[in-house]
Amino acid sequence: MKALEIKGLKKSFRSNFLLRKYNILKGIDLDVEKGEIYGFLGPNGAGKTTTIKCVMGLLAPDAGEILVDGQPARRTAARQRIGFLPENPYFYDYLTAREFLFFSASLFNLPATEVKDRVAALIHRVGLSGREDLKLRKFSKGMIQRLGLAQALVNDPDLLILDEPFSGLDPVGRKDLRTLILSLREAGKTIFFSSHILQDMELMVDRVGIILDGAIRRQGKLSELISRSTQYYEVVCDHISAKELSRIQPVFVRRDGQFIITLASDADVNLVVESIIHNSGRIVAVNPVKMTLEDIFFSEMAGEAFRDPTSRSGGTGGPGRPAATGEKT
Amino acid sequence: MKPAVKGIAVNTFRESARNKMFYLLVFFGILFALSSKLVSFLTLGDAMKVLKDTGLAAINFFCVLIAIFTGINLVYKEIEKKTAYNILSKPVSRDEFIIGKFLGLALTMLTALGAMAVIFFVFVAVSGGGFDLKIAVYFLMLYLELLIIIAISLLFSSFTTPILSFIFTVSLYLIGQIIWTYNEFAKYLAIPLWRAFTQVLYYLLPNLNKFNIKSQVVMGTALDPWALLFSGLYALGYVLALLALTILVFRRREFQ
């Protein structure tokens, strides 16, 4: 059984007065295995938050099925074993961190003694020790994010759904969060998190799903996605004129008086390197370049009819919308 | 009670209890109620009657003000600031959220009215009016009216903006004060269809005058226990109907 399974999820929004329909999610299919870290990757406005809100029952899907541990997600009870961190969380500013965690715990049916120990442990775990009795209005963004994680863990969930958990964290915070997520996987939890920052993913996810314009473009093991993607080589050389080089290899770029040639196979590399040396050029470096997640991401985006990112209204009117409507509304 | 409902209710109460505005309004309510003494000096006639009349009116006014503002604000803020996401993404149903909010608001009003009521009750006694139990009954009736008001504001704020909620709630409150005069008007409605329509409205709109027993309290005339009982049942029924409607609206609500 999957920890989370989404089949054919569709969601549209209507603008209030024009009654115009925007299809935001166009059939999301993804599945998260138990005990893995799943990275939900996509650019701004792709529909990550919308998908997550459908899972959490904050939005009602138009079509499709969402199963958590094999049970329909729309059931209230399905959320008993889920921990959720919303995007840009905001919590009651009149409460202290400790009060807030007790309040969060009260929304689950948990034994009181268990809650007390867990709240104390969580405050320590997310690095808020010493701040637990401070009112949240005095919390910084990063501290709120940490508290958000603590409240997501208050029911000791099996599945964690984190919407942009790395946003607002400094490098130390990022590292702490990475360590925390890895230790949660160690403890057998499933972690599903969204991000548009590829670095966050590359360092720890087991599988990724790439969402673009309301649909999943690729999903798979990170190692597979990367190894399947073609590697290429970069040959850097100098002491050769552009004219001579163009006879060996017509396509190259010039940077700081050196030439960079991109080649697809190692056979090509041998040939080109030999010819350059033969022409008394100097080989500065030969770099095998592995395709990164970033490259996969950009190659998927390039497959899209390219849209100027500046036409998006404030970063929210993503590719899901026809470009022209950004200005109208 | 489910722990989640209790948690939401307690937190709602805590929110008002940590709001300076709440204390300010309660304070002004008490201040105005006590200044009825001053008014009773300055006016002719039975000083005790004037004292009760103006004092109760002041408490009534400030309680209604608190009810409308907290009722609208507390739910709207949960949705606008997205703190509701945090509750509804837990195993808490929409129904439980609304019921918890209502109970929290009811507790808030109990505290506000309770503070004013106790002080005023003692104040009347000290001023030579004795322990007037009718005043206690007045406060009980006022509390029922306040429950209806918070249920109304809860309904509106579950689907519209605070400004519209405010306008709607205040309008319904004012209509509720005068609707008992409807039968006087109905006589002049010649078109039967029109009359039938207004008749339906008459039964649907809240008849808040039922809870106003100030004249009996001030004049010292007898209270009709059956009328009081009926008012109690009316409040109960009305609040339950409003809550059911709010839940129906809120169940369909999306959190974008």
Ligand SMILES: Nc1ncnc2c1ncn2[C@@H]1O[C@H](COP(=O)(O)OP(=O)(O)OP(=O)(O)O)[C@@H](O)[C@H]1O
């Ligand atoms: N209430 C709404 N009405 C209309 N369109 C909406 C609404 N909410 C979101 N959208 C649109 O849905 C699209 C997806 O939004 P969503 O918030 O899911 O993106 P995202 O992938 O989470 O982006 P980000 O990385 O910026 O958080 C965007 O184009 C956005 O403009």
Ligand SMILES: [Mg+2]
């Ligand atoms: Mg988002």
